[in-house]
Amino acid sequence: xxxxxxxxxxxxxxxxxxxxxxxxxxxxxxxxxxxxxxxxxxxxxxxxxxxxxxxxxxxxxxxxxxxxxxxxxxxxxxxxxxxxxxxxxxxxxxxxxxxxxxxxxxxxxxxxxxxxxxxxxxxxxxxxxxxxxxxxxxxxxxxxxxxxxxxxxxxxxxxxxxxxxxxxxxxxxxxxxxxxxxxxxxxxxxxxxxxxxxxxxxxxxxxxxxxxxxxxxxxxxxxxxxxxxxxxxxxxxxxxxxxxxxxxxxxxxxxxxxxxxxxxxxxxxxxxxxxxxxxxxxxxxxxxxxxxxxxxxxxxxxxxxxxxxxxxxxxxxxxxxxxxxxxxxxxxxxxxxxx
Amino acid sequence: xxxxxxxxxxxxxxxxxxxxxxxxxxxxxxxxxxxxxxxxxxxxxxxxxxxxxxxxxxxxxxxxxxxxxxxxxxxxxxxxxxxxxxxxxxxxxxxxxxxxxxxxxxxxxxxxxxxxxxxxxxxxxxxxxxxxxxxxxxxxxxxxxxxxxxxxxxxxxxxxxxxxxxxxxxxxxxxxxxxxxxxxxxxxxxxxxxxxxxxxxxxxxxxxxxxxxxxxxxxxxxxxxxxxxxxxxxxxxxxxxxxxxxxxxxxxxxxxxxxxxxxxxxxxxxxxxxxxxxxxxxxxxxxxxxxxxxxxxxxxxxxxxxxxxxxxxxxxxxxxxxxxxxxxxxxxxxxxxxx
DNA sequence: ATTTAATCTGACACCGGTGTCATAATTAGC
DNA sequence: GCTAATTATGACACCGGTGTCAGATTAAAT
Numbered sequence: 001x002x003x004x005x006x007x008x009x010x011x012x013x014x015x016x017x018x019x020x021x022x023x024x025x026x027x028x029x030x031x032x033x034x035x036x037x038x039x040x041x042x043x044x045x046x047x048x049x050x051x052x053x054x055x056x057x058x059x060x061x062x063x064x065x066x067x068x069x070x071x072x073x074x075x076x077x078x079x080x081x082x083x084x085x086x087x088x089x090x091x092x093x094x095x096x097x098x099x100x101x102x103x104x105x106x107x108x109x110x111x112x113x114x115x116x117x118x119x120x121x122x123x124x125x126x127x128x129x130x131x132x133x134x135x136x137x138x139x140x141x142x143x144x145x146x147x148x149x150x151x152x153x154x155x156x157x158x159x160x161x162x163x164x165x166x167x168x169x170x171x172x173x174x175x176x177x178x179x180x181x182x183x184x185x186x187x188x189x190x191x192x193x194x195x196x197x198x199x200x201x202x203x204x205x206x207x208x209x210x211x212x213x214x215x216x217x218x219x220x221x222x223x224x225x226x227x228x229x230x231x232x233x234x235x236x237x238x239x240x241x242x243x244x245x246x247x248x249x250x251x252x253x254x255x256x257x258x259x260x261x262x263x264x265x266x267x268x269x270x271x272x273x274x275x276x277x278x279x280x281x282x283x284x285x286x287x288x289x290x291x292x293x294x295x296x297x298x299x300x301x302x303x304x305x306x307x308x309x310x311x312x313x314x315x316x317x318x319x320x321x322x323x324x325x326x327x328x329x330x331x332x333x334x335x336x337x338x339x
Numbered sequence: 340x341x342x343x344x345x346x347x348x349x350x351x352x353x354x355x356x357x358x359x360x361x362x363x364x365x366x367x368x369x370x371x372x373x374x375x376x377x378x379x380x381x382x383x384x385x386x387x388x389x390x391x392x393x394x395x396x397x398x399x400x401x402x403x404x405x406x407x408x409x410x411x412x413x414x415x416x417x418x419x420x421x422x423x424x425x426x427x428x429x430x431x432x433x434x435x436x437x438x439x440x441x442x443x444x445x446x447x448x449x450x451x452x453x454x455x456x457x458x459x460x461x462x463x464x465x466x467x468x469x470x471x472x473x474x475x476x477x478x479x480x481x482x483x484x485x486x487x488x489x490x491x492x493x494x495x496x497x498x499x500x501x502x503x504x505x506x507x508x509x510x511x512x513x514x515x516x517x518x519x520x521x522x523x524x525x526x527x528x529x530x531x532x533x534x535x536x537x538x539x540x541x542x543x544x545x546x547x548x549x550x551x552x553x554x555x556x557x558x559x560x561x562x563x564x565x566x567x568x569x570x571x572x573x574x575x576x577x578x579x580x581x582x583x584x585x586x587x588x589x590x591x592x593x594x595x596x597x598x599x600x601x602x603x604x605x606x607x608x609x610x611x612x613x614x615x616x617x618x619x620x621x622x623x624x625x626x627x628x629x630x631x632x633x634x635x636x637x638x639x640x641x642x643x644x645x646x647x648x649x650x651x652x653x654x655x656x657x658x659x660x661x662x663x664x665x666x667x668x669x670x671x672x673x674x675x676x677x678x
Numbered sequence: 679a680t681t682t683a684a685t686c687t688g689a690c691a692c693c694g695g696t697g698t699c700a701t702a703a704t705t706a707g708c
Numbered sequence: 709g710c711t712a713a714t715t716a717t718g719a720c721a722c723c724g725g726t727g728t729c730a731g732a733t734t735a736a737a738t
Contacts, residue, residue: 294633
């Protein structure tokens with residue numbers, strides 16, 4: 001990158017020692033005489049020497065780098081990444097930095113051959129998989145990774161054969177919390193917007209925690225009050241309009257994500273109703289926007305900074321052959337004004 | 340990364356040709372016989388071969404990788420990155436992917452020796468510098484980069500000796516737009532919240548465009564109506580409380596960033612006043628949150644996706660010795676409900 | 679048939695560090 | 709004073725591709 005880059009050979013030359021010694025000295029090997037070390041460091045500094053990581057990575061066969069593959073939801077808008085993942089991206093970046101690892105980031109389309117894409121293989125010691133896991137082939141692809149002995153960890157999506165490779169928030173518990181709260185607030189007509197099928201493991205767990213808890217309290221979720229939606233405010237808006245058009249009036253909505261909740265609030269207001277007086281709305285994720293909506297969103301917080309740290313920690317544990325760390329994050333209900 | 344990784348040597352062995360031929364074949368060199376190529380590709384696929392980029396980067400002395408250094412504002416909260424930069428991060432990632440470049444992301448503390456940090460040198464062909472440029476030594480450090488012939492491009496901050504290496508939004512123009520709009524709405528008591536000094540080149544330009552335009556229309560910004568703030572909603576909130584405590588009532592606020600504007604709206608509401616009836620509020624950036632505030636924020640949009648593309652394009656032009664591309668992004672006023 | 683050109687391929691050095699092994703120099707042990 | 713143990717260093721091969729150059733094979737030209 002620099003016009004004339006200094007190599008360890010140059011240093012060796014000026015210091016009057018061998019390359020081996022330079023290499024050892026720079027990495028602070030105890031095998032090198034202190035005097036020599038000092039001299040080497042001086043010259044290195046003077047020459048503005050920087051190790052060539054390509055060379056050292058090649059030799060040592062490890063890169064101190066983690067690759068982050070961010071899968072996009074093919075159905076959502078190209079130009080906008082879900083703020084939750086953006087925030088994850090930020091925290092993973094920071095967590096890597098804290099651990100002295102570099103981070104390679106790339107977007108991946110679920111439907112393309114990211115197996116091949118991750119040919120960054122030799123540049124990264126491990127992979128973090130982030131994004132939507134409800135895709136055909138996903139498990140098969142993960143299996144291939146396992147077969148290749150590729151170290152990886154994913155967020156949200158299950159890894160059928162190796163649960164310890166998947167970090168997630170306790171979505172079921174989150175759903176329970178929401179239900180308990182609504183029950184305590186005497187809401188009896190609760191709707192759900194999201195994907196209540198196994199297709200979307202995270203949403204499904206949220207729904208189940210929600211439904212089971214309501215049932216425990218003798219409440220039921222009418223099938224017509226379960227509306228399918230993807231994680232965008234547009235989708236939430238449409239779903240809510242459908243809900244509002246139903247005969248039986250509802251008084252609470254559990255939106256499987258904050259973006260959905262935001263769309264829901266918009267639809268409710270448009271219909272001339274009030275949040276939370278007429279209809280309570282609770283989201284999930286606690287994205288940065290959540291505290292700025294009107295009314296501020298009551299939602300389930302899954303800490304992205306903790307999640308990021310957990311992902312990185314889990315991966316590093318694998319790389320160092322240490323025992324796996326905790327894989328579930330306890331979410332917490334953040335009570336604001338929308339419920 | 341894989342347990343047993345296939346090398347070009349292996350392919351050569353099985354295909355009964357030399358490594359050179361394999362190398363050429365895989366890169367689709369016209370020098371290789373089509374038959375041979377086919378055979379090589381087949382075997383490569385069968386062996387699940389992936390080039391070792393460390394090796395090829397080392398040999399070719401280029402990495403097809405861009406490093407993104409994201410500088411944090413040391414005064415702001417550790418755990419939250421400004422959503423504008425987060426959004427930039429997303430768009431740069433995408434732009435790199437589109438151009439076939441990998442992206443290395445890292446956070447940097449302005450006050451630490453990131454010169455040394457970027458020892459990722461040999462791993463990246465060029466650098467994108469993103470973040471706060473109002474720091475001592477910044478220009479000196481940039482000068483060092485130039486001296487080392489390091490290719491880089493920055494966002495927002497000036498590069499004193501080489502303006503073409505800096506991409507920015509036309510902040511002055513943005514300020515003008517805001518002022519014109521407020522004047523058209525007959526707002527005569529306009530305040531500014533931000534940093535109206537050269538310390539913060541972007542804010543400064545916004546302020547100047549704003550001020551100059553108001554003056555052109557015979558309006559002045561009273562020095563007391565210029566409040567210093569950093570780009571957080573907390574800071575905007577405090578600044579606004581100060582503004583509201585002034586004798587002379589104001590009826591418009593130009594906040595140098597959306598986060599500031601959000602804090603301002605909160606303070607105004609808390610004081611029992613209405614936005615925009617009593618006080619118009621206009622922000623800058625058009626972060627994703629902006630459309631969800633109550634009232635939705637009127638703000639100046641600087642398209643992060645265009646900006647990301649421009650940054651990458653500029654850097655690639657440098658790498659390929661092509662003439663520099665356009666460096667200024669025209670912002671547009673997005674009129675919502677807060678003004 | 680012989681020269682010339684075009685096409686294809688292999689041998690080999692090289693990119694810049696790092697690890698191994700042998701060896702020289704110094705110190706300790708008896 | 710001589711062997712054994714330490715300590716410090718250098719020579720050299722190696723990681724896995726890539727580029728150069730020379731050589732072989734075949735086709736075209738004279």
